Amino acid sequence: MLYPTKPAFRFLLLLSIAFVFSCKNTPQKSSETADGNTKKPNILFVISDDQSYPHTSAYGYKAVSTPAFDRVAREGILFNNAFSASPGCSPSRAAILTGKNCWQVREAGTHASTFPADLTTYPEILARAGYLVGSTNKGWGPGKVVGREDNPAGKAYNSRKLESPKEMSDNDYASNFEEFLAARSGDQPFCFWFGAAEPHRRYPTGIGVKTGLKPDQVKVPGFLPDVPEVRTDMLDYIYEIQWYDSHLDRMLKSLAAKGELENTLVVVTSDNGMPFPRAKANCYEYGIHMPLAIMWGNKIKGGRTVDDLVSLIDMAPTFLQAAGVDAPETIGMAGKNLMTILTSDKSGLIDKSRQAVFSSRERHSSSRWNNLGYPQRAMRTADYLYIWNVQPERWPAGDPQKFEDDGKLGPMHGGYHDIDDFDESVLNTRRDDPAISRYFHLAVDKRPEVELYDIKKDPYCLNNLAGESAYRATREKLGNQLMAYLKKTNDPRMSPEGEKTYESYIRYSPIRTFPEPK
Known part of the structure; x- marks a missing residue:
């Protein structure tokens, strides 16, 4: 094969070869659909x-x-x-x-x-x-x-x-x-x-x-x-x-x-x-x-x-x-x-590679002092649901009381704004009824940091197994898997600055006012 002897020609030839190879190795937008056809679905x-x-x-x-x-x-x-x-x-x-x-x-x-x-x-x-x-x-x-x-x-x-x-x-x-x-x-x-x-x-x-x-x-x-x-x-x-x-x-x-x-x-x-x-x-x-x-x-x-x-x-x-x-x-x-x-x-x-799915929440409604959220992270496997309540000292459904338009603190159980229209719910209006009281407290009471449920036996998530010794290994295994995934996917909650990050996000829906926790 003959090669150009002048440097300029040699340079142009090498540049052309490089261009051809770069085109072959650059990912291109596919014109084929998942089934191999060219017509887009x-x-x-x-x-x-x-x-x-x-x-x-x-x-x-x-x-x-x-x-x-x-x-x-x-x-x-x-x-x-x-x-x-x-x-x-x-x-x-x-x-x-x-x-x-x-x-x-x-x-x-x-x-x-x-x-x-x-x-x-x-x-x-x-x-x-x-x-x-x-x-x-x-x-x-x-x-x-x-x-x-x-x-x-x-x-x-x-x-x-x-x-x-x-x-x-x-x-x-x-x-x-x-x-x-x-x-x-x-x-x-x-x-x-x-x-x-x-x-x-x-x-x-x-x-x-x-x-x-x-x-x-x-x-x-x-x-x-x-x-x-x-x-x-x-x-x-x-x-x-x-x-x-x-x-x-x-x-x-x-x-x-x-x-x-x-x-x-x-x-x-x-x-x-x-x-x-x-x-x-x-x-x-x-x-x-x-x-x-x-x-x-x-x-x-x-x-x-x-x-x-x-x-x-x-x-x-x-x-x-x-x-x-x-x-x-x-x-x-x-x-x-x-x-x-x-x-x-x-x-x-x-x-078979689908072993778990993940879910989360931060602020839902404006339901707590200073507009604080209720952060959660959850992992669901075929058998279990593992929930990490990041701030268990907070009320999960929102604070029980809020300030009214006149600036005065409203009645107990007039809050809970993370539940839609809860003021009209039979769980709230009849909360002192022995037949209703248990469900009211399930909805609004504070929760432990970790919850674990056997979904096949308990699809309604009523029996928290996290504190039972028979499920200690399961709790530790799932907890480690969740934390590893959160770290891998760069969840801000894995950082000491996570709380500050999330609470800095502006809310554009109406803000309610709640008393500072004691």
């Missing part, structure tokens, strides 16, 4: 607001009828062990959007603060890849979006309204979805976030019974008293689940009529647990265990039920993998994509 992500795991008819809960959720489960996969990254809506949704744990997204990992402009979300990545991105009703929030033109979930389509019962959303979700689809260019793939307002409180009182739902079909969880007031309250909650499910039904039928459903990855879940004491805003099972069903035409085998532990932070990497889009390595998503499960033809346990 549509993505429809559906998330209710405050719905716990068992409350769909696909899971066998008799009091509710959810035909749309059931269709997704029947034609796709029903997940028995899906968990949110937080028992509160704002941090849970931030974790879904970023594919990260709540402690990895700074202000967005606590309630009603900000969503930092430098956090990258999966809708942003898909938009850069040519997707039309949009949302209806509740995207990320509550909180203040900074440095973005739209909500992190996507441009809002909320103009279509309808008549609805008092205290329920008047957004015509399905019609807003149609408006979004009309904005597409040709066969442009879409990514749409349907954030239902239901079944968040408040409820139209008695609407469940008025519309024919049956109190005797309600299964009251063991941390609530089985009394008529709780059953009818749960029926109102169930009615709202059915309300939002009817809009999902319209969306699925619309996609089918347009010939788009086969190429649409549909995910249906919730952000956190039911808005009842010891559920929402708590890292107990009914606060973090979520409904989840996924369908994707014939890309995944339907009619399956999966028992693997999955986290909602797995959604972001799953969507990107399905679309054949590489996330920048600098993002550092903690979620693990679900393709191994989706492309399997098996039921039961599929991915």
